Amino acid sequence: MAITVIHAGMLTTVQDLGRRGHRAAGVPLGGAMDAMAMRVVNLLVGNAEDAAVLEFTLTGPELVFTADTTIALGGGDFGAGPLWQPVRVCAGECVKFGAARTGCRGYLAVAGGLDIPVVLGGRGTYLRAQIGGWEGRALRVGDVLRAEGAARQVAGRWHIDERILPPYSETPKVRIVRGAQAPEFDGTLTTAVFKLTAKSDRMGVRLVGPALTRRVARELVSSSVVPGTVQVPPDGQPIVLMADAQTIGGYPQIAHVISVDLPLVAQLRPGDTLRFREVTLEAAHQLILDRERALALLREGLAQKIL
Amino acid sequence: MTLTPLGDSAVVVALGCGLDEAGLRRVRGVAEALERDRPAGVVEIVPAFASVTVYYDVTQVGGYERLCREIEVRAERVETDDWWRAARLIEIPVCYGGYGGADLAEVAARAGLSADDVVALHTGGDYLVQAIGFAPGFAYLGGLPEKIHTPRRTTPRTAVPAGTVGIGGAQTGVYPLMTPGGWNLIGRTPVLLFDAGRNEPALLRVGDRVKFRAINAEELAAWR
16 A cells, blocks of 8 residues: 655654664654654554654645555644544545645554654654654655555544643643752742744754743853653753754753653644643643553554454 | 662762763772662663763662662762773874864964964863763863863854864863864864664764874875
8 A cells, every 4th residue: 555645745754753772872752743743643543552643733635545445634724534533545535635724744654654664663754864654754646655454444433532632722732840940930930821933843853932040150161852852952941852953952951841741742833822730740640641641542443443 | 879869760979070081980880780780670771070970760770869879879889990991091182273163373372372372272182981971972081181161152153063072161172073062173073973773873982092193185085
């Protein structure tokens, strides 16, 4: 089964759950910006959660399928069909995604997963180093991707319980845990409203709001950063590091967005606003455990319904 | 030794050591010890500067406090000498000045030196890899002679080509990929610091010693 790209969309890349084991060589985790959406759409077509999917941004692609198969769409709504359920597509069918109606990033999983070679432990596209994914780059018109699986038999009519999904919003409250330099700042981070700027990408989203001023002038030795790290450059406008963020950074770390809320940030568009709310590390851990339990239940439930 | 959470999926083990040979020996030793005997749920161990970052999967860890204790126990009984005997010396050829080193004259002027003096000082240094990061294969090198410490540029360049050698504050290094950069550019190397096709993609590891050697433009062009 093949998928031909008729229009590429603004930035359409192959993504997965990221690369593990290469951060010592400076290789970022990478993978889907909204990893939760990506995992759910994979489960909905009977794939392993980390199978390669397409991630598209603000404007989606137009794709033609050469054989019958099953797909699932999730994340932002790009107007190409229902989200969060398996959808049958027939040979020769064109699936056309438009501009994002909600969210910023859409995901398409196809039964069997995209057939993409593993580079450094992952199938995701790392644009900055031009590795992984489809030739290390975003998709272009004329690219032809292969997928392994045939169409799935889907039993009955049902919907997943959408409470499993992150509470997507254009004005989300995003939970954080404290960063190493949090005591060097006042409380502005958790009282102000921040707006997402257009200078945002898979490495990080740049916010504007009241400047965060550090009370200490001391320059820091660079140290590890992770997706979710909120760093504050000298201009006081915070940057939330995302999937393709470097592994080491030199700016003060005021906070880290908790893992379960990173999808909320991944789905913001330029102009959307967010607020931060602090939680404890224990709470952040518990939320991950809760999410994984919910995903395990979904996985079990779907095993009966997708053959 | 202090452990500080880095978000909800990693913890930074700060060893409080210097970034000289002895300090990096300890950093590397702790990383190796954790690698050899990983506590449950640990997914990645990354040495950098005077610390080791331990990435974990909270669903596989028997509690965060317990993970921290397990890390401490391993870090405290580190044997480092075996590793240090295997530390490597890596030579990096550099064509100084010219199109790859647009800021060489400025670095020299700022230090009150000639461009040749800057090259002599830069190649005379004995550098230690303190961390790999910022970009794949990028090595933070300590050991830059103080006379040529140069503050970062006030306006970073939007694209610095791969292989460019720069000075940023007290550090020097090589850009492994084309990236934005705020360092002062002094030269260019034909050696690949990062190659995803290699068995070990990054040329350098934390704790390696590095020497720079001057080559001319013909040698740079002919390098393969």
